[in-house]
Each structure stands twice: as structure tokens, then as C-alpha cells.
Amino acid sequence: MLILGIETSCDDTGVAILRDNEVLCELLSSQIKFHADYGGVIPEMAARKHLENLLPLVNIALSESKISGRELDLIAVTRGPGLMGALMVGVQTARALSQVWGVPLIGINHLEGHIFAGCEGLKPPFLSLIVSGGHTEIITVRDFGDYELLGQTRDDAAGEAFDKGAKILGLKYPGGPEIEKLARSGNSKAFNFPVPLKNSGLVEFSFSGLKTALLWQVKKFASSEELQANMNDLCASYQAAIIEALIAKIRLAVKLTGIHQVSISGGVSANGALREALRREKGFTISLPELKRCTDNAVMTALAGQNRYLREGITNSEVIADPSLHEI
Numbered sequence: 603m604l605i606l607g608i609e610t611s612c613d614d615t616g617v618a619i620l621r622d623n624e625v626l627c628e629l630l631s632s633q634i635k636f637h638a639d640y641g642g643v644i645p646e647m648a649a650r651k652h653l654e655n656l657l658p659l660v661n662i663a664l665s666e667s668k669i670s671g672r673e674l675d676l677i678a679v680t681r682g683p684g685l686m687g688a689l690m691v692g693v694q695t696a697r698a699l700s701q702v703w704g705v706p707l708i709g710i711n712h713l714e715g716h717i718f719a720g721c722e723g724l725k726p727p728f729l730s731l732i733v734s735g736g737h738t739e740i741i742t743v744r745d746f747g748d749y750e751l752l753g754q755t756r757d758d759a760a761g762e763a764f765d766k767g768a769k770i771l772g773l774k775y776p777g778g779p780e781i782e783k784l785a786r787s788g789n790s791k792a793f794n795f796p797v798p799l800k801n802s803g804l805v806e807f808s809f810s811g812l813k814t815a816l817l818w819q820v821k822k823f824a825s826s827e828e829l830q831a832n833m834n835d836l837c838a839s840y841q842a843a844i845i846e847a848l849i850a851k852i853r854l855a856v857k858l859t860g861i862h863q864v865s866i867s868g869g870v871s872a873n874g875a876l877r878e879a880l881r882r883e884k885g886f887t888i889s890l891p892e893l894k895r896c897t898d899n900a901v902m903t904a905l906a907g908q909n910r911y912l913r914e915g916i917t918n919s920e921v922i923a924d925p926s927l928h929e930i
């Protein structure tokens with residue numbers, strides 16, 4: 603089966619062509635450098651950049667895969683959740699290509715995409731922790747297509763905690779990779795940040811209090827030199843609190859469900875310290891995406907699309923962008 607995957611939910615334009623599970627071509631145009639000056643993603647600019655990049659990427663992917671659009675068996679496009687303008691570019695382009703080439707089109711929930719990024723080789727049931735810029739949640743995958751939300755964040759997502767924490771520290775966007783880099787030469791025990799909801803007994807996360815704790819700590823420094831002198835330790839301690847919160851809730855979810863396979867995906871799953879801490883865990887096995895598939899990409903959209911198509915066929919021929927789509 604030849605599948606074209608298209609992902610434009612936020613600031614990455616992703617295109618991938620798969621033959622069954624084999625990736626023939628995988629392209630990603632990141633917009634980070636255009637948004638970095640503003641400290642976050644500007645929705646209008648994201649949509650315009652997708653518009654510039656998407657069709658050229660589709661053309662390159664087809665020619666690198668040595669196929670024509672009409673040979674495709676399926677187009678899978680992310681239809682939500684995400685930024686409205688950004689999603690619309692992907693969905694409208696996919697609808698047009700589907701019409702022109704006479705190829706079936708399937709709309710995919712971005713979160714189902716993230717699940718598929720992290721679960722290669724896993725057989726359900728398993729737990730899926732999606733930990734990204736917009737989401738932090740644990741889902742029970744009873745089967746593909748049969749998902750139950752076990753719990754999620756009450757406020758900020760973990761990726762948002764990295765991004766907002768970095769902003770407080772005067773670091774670049776996106777904050778996750780910046781904090782990770784500086785944390786490598788810092789002491790994670792130098793500052794005692796709270797691990798939110800650690801012992802609450804609920805599969806729930808909260809990161810806004812942690813962010814405030816960082817802000818208060820930064821305000822205590824008398825000068826920017828003092829902040830700089832403590833920067834690596836701050837990053838290491840802040841990152842450690844986020845990691846501890848994530849791992850505590852995975853342990854709890856494993857205990858509550860009796861499911862011992864866990865997949866982790868989304869941008870924060872690229873964090874080296876988190877990956878190392880997870881590998882040290884006993885009591886459950888973990889499955890992590892390779893680094894390039896942690897953040898948004900179209901391979902995950904194509905895999906989710908293929909799986910859904912083989913399960914259900916086309917259930918809704920009119921694919922519509924939905925920025926607040928939640929139920930997978």
C-alpha cells in the first residue's frame with residue numbers, strides 16, 4: 603500500500619511516503635528559525651509558511667520515491683488538534699490532491715499520530731504517554747482505534763513548561779533543547795523545585811506551579827551575573843522536576859492498569875535525560891521513537907492513517923480541519 607502522509611498542525615511542514623511500513627521518503631521543513639525571535643509560534647506566519655512549503659515538498663517526495671500521485675492508495679492528513687490556519691493548509695491541499703489524483707483521503711487526529719510514532723513493534727494493550735508542546739497525557743491503547751484517556755495535565759503541558767521556563771531564564775525558543783543542553787553541565791539537586799502532584803494518587807499532571815517556582819527563584823538573584831552563574835544548575839534542577847513528575851505518573855498508570863508496556867512520544871520524549879531515566883526504570887518496558895520522530899512528522903500521520911484505513915476504510919469522505927479535535 604502506498605501512502606502519502608501530510609502534517610501541518612503547528613510549525614513543522616511534514617510530508618512522507620510509505621510503502622506499507624517502509625518509509626520511501628520523509629521530509630520536514632521546520633519553521634523554528636522564523637518563530638524564534640517572537641518566543642513562540644505565530645499562527646498566521648505558520649500557515650503562510652506551510653502554504654509556501656507543502657506542495658514543493660510533496661513534489662520532491664514523489665520524485666524521490668519514484669512514483670506519481672495517481673499511484674498512491676491513500677492520503678492521510680492531520681485534521682486536528684492544532685492551529686486552525688496551519689491545519690487548513692494541510693487539509694485543503696490534501697483534499698485537492700485526493701480529488702485530482704482520485705486517491706482516498708483520511709483525516710487523522712494528531713494525537714493518534716503521536717501514538718503511532720512511539721509504538722513500533724508494540725502489540726496492544728499498552729500505555730502511551732504523549733508529552734509535547736500542547737499535550738501531556740497518558741492513554742490506554744486497548745487496541746488500535748480503542749483508546750481511553752487515563753489522565754492529563756490540569757494546566758501547562760510539559761513541553762510548554764520547558765518553553766516558558768526557558769523564557770523566564772532568557773533562553774531561546776523552543777526551550778526544551780536549550781534547557782537540556784545547559785542542564786548537562788548542571789547539578790540537578792542544586793535547587794529544590796516542587797514535583798507537582800507527585801503523591802496525589804491521580805494520573806494527572808500540573809506544571810504551572812513549577813514554572814512559578816522557577817520565576818520566584820530567578821527573582822531572588824540580585825543580578826543577571828548571579829543568574830548566569832546559576833544557569834546550568836537551574837536548568838538541571840528544573841528539568842529533573844519535570845522528569846520526576848512524568849515518571850511518577852507512568853509508574854502510577856502501570857500500577858493502576860496492570861499494563862507493563864509503555865510508549866512515549868511527542869517533542870519532550872527527545873529529551874536525553876528523560877530517555878536515560880526511563881531506561882533505568884524497572885517494572886515496565888518502554889518504547890521510544892527515534893529522535894526525528896519525537897516532534898511533529900508525517901511518518902506518524904501516514905502510519906496512523908494506514909492502520910485506520912485497514913481497520914475501518916473511509917468512514918467520512920469529507921475531511922475537515924478541527925483545531926480543538928480531542929477524542930481520538
Ligand SMILES: Nc1ncnc2c1ncn2[C@@H]1O[C@H](COP(=O)(O)OP(=O)(O)OP(=O)(O)O)[C@@H](O)[C@H]1O
Nearest residue numbers: 734735736737761776778779869870872873897898
Ligand atoms: N530535547 C528536548 N527536551 C525537552 N523538550 C523538548 C526537547 N525537544 C523538543 N522539546 C519540546 O517539545 C515541544 C514540541 O514538541 P511537538 O512538536 O511534539 O509539540 P507540538 O506539536 O507543538 O504540540 P502538540 O503535539 O501537543 O500539538 C516543545 O515544547 C519543545 O520545547
Ligand SMILES: [Mg+2]
Nearest residue numbers: 712734897898
Ligand atoms: Mg505534535
